[in-house]
Amino acid sequence: MKSIKTMWKHVRRSPYQALAAILIMSLTFLSISFFSFVIFGSSRVISYFESKPQVTAFFKEDATQENIDGLADAVKQSGKVASVKFVSKQEALELYKRQNQDDPLLLDLVTEDILPASLEIATTRIEDLNDVSTQLQQSPFVSEVVYQKDVVDTLSSWIGALRKIGLVLTILLATVSVFIMVIIIGFKISQKKDEIEVMRLLSATKWYVRWPFLLEGIFYGVIGALIGWVISTGTLLYATPLLESFLKGIPLLPVSPLFLIVLLVAELVLAVILGAFSSFLAVLRYLK
């Protein structure tokens, strides 16, 4: 309790240093929050694409139902397929009509005969997409294989890059925060050198002197994490309607409150660790 009081006195007596420490921590946790959203969101987007029928094989006019079923069975046996759906000519027309209901001209141009029957196949892993596609292309009854390989590949590479950037940026910001906190707390220790010397001569234990500085680091970390989380979550909630229209069809938003709470708890834990670690480094360096 005494240590908390002393810590609070330290914070109040040098508000600009406290502000600087809180700002750098907020920035770090803001970055951590945003990249957590990106990583979480991208995982959901990839899962969405992975669970969707990603390969569509269109059949030739002369392909019989027996040929189509045979190919579907062969693909299923590969063990790489999550689901196989047969879309008949009629169903294809219905789908086409639904998608273009606002454009009567397009509806007039297309009849059941034009649209081929097809198989919509979802793979269990996105990496298997290529193998399944090759298998389908080798069939003599298949006229064309269409799959979103390029889209998924591009998305995967972007997400991978974003994850790496996020990780590097977070590590960089966390390192910078630690150094800035060490400097700020070290400076405070130097300012209180005489007071600390008097305390020691008056029988203060090592930890009596150390605790307020350690708590100060934890305080800056926790406040920084709260600010970072509040700003990032606020921004996300504010932008949700816009993002929803952008990500039409992908069930990503609104973000689950459970995820936000878990993120807050994880950030608070990290804040305590970062704050305590920085202060401890400062204490070891300046309180010999």
Add this chain to the structure above:
Amino acid sequence: MIQLVEVTKTFGTGSSGIENVSLSIDRGEFVFLVGPSGSGKTTLLRLLIRDMVPTKGLISVNNVNIGNLPSDKIPHLRKQIGVVFQDLKMLTDRTIFENILLPLEMAGISDNEAKKKAEDIMSQVGILDHAHKFPVQLSGGELQRAAIARALVFSPDILLADEPTGNLDNTTSWEIIKILQDINKAGTTVLMATHNMDVVVSLNKRTVTLEKGKIAQDTKKPVKSEKEEKEGKEHSEKKHHEEKKEPEGEAEVKKEDESK
């Protein structure tokens, strides 16, 4: 109680703080430590609170060798030894009351108990009225009393006072000496480093003289003969008359000495 056996403290520069000092102080003694500046008085006091480690020799306090005391035991040693520092070491951003409360807070004593103890000790040394003033608002004598109060909060076995009358006028010096004598009478061993030979001569206590880090003289018995003591008192009285005011503290000290 306090024992130094062939203690030497050499500084990094090669200069000697004290050299081959052997000294034994019994419980309840009042000992003056005198000598010119740089003779090693402060070094000796700092060695006794383990603010320094001796280069050579053995120092024991209450039969504990403090030379090789582990660092976590040092706070316990410092609770047994009250110190009035030469520069007082009062924290300027805290009130006198907070300064005196500090060691009690550090010891984890409950707020109420600590406050009561601090008030008692402030009342004992006569500075309770100044409790909520800051050090800059007090006179030298009042600050010295505050420093003594802080040194006494743990009711230590030993009180070390480094030049407690250093910057004080004669009247205030005697008031401080009176307080230290009262503390000594209550059973606390007092070791006082001083330049004030008037006080040393008048009080006629054991005096250890340091010169260039070595003990030049240790009067285990009173310094003066009865005749010299009488002359010393007359000298002091004359000096006070010159100031046209008899200091209360000194008068009481003399009265007590005369009654012995």
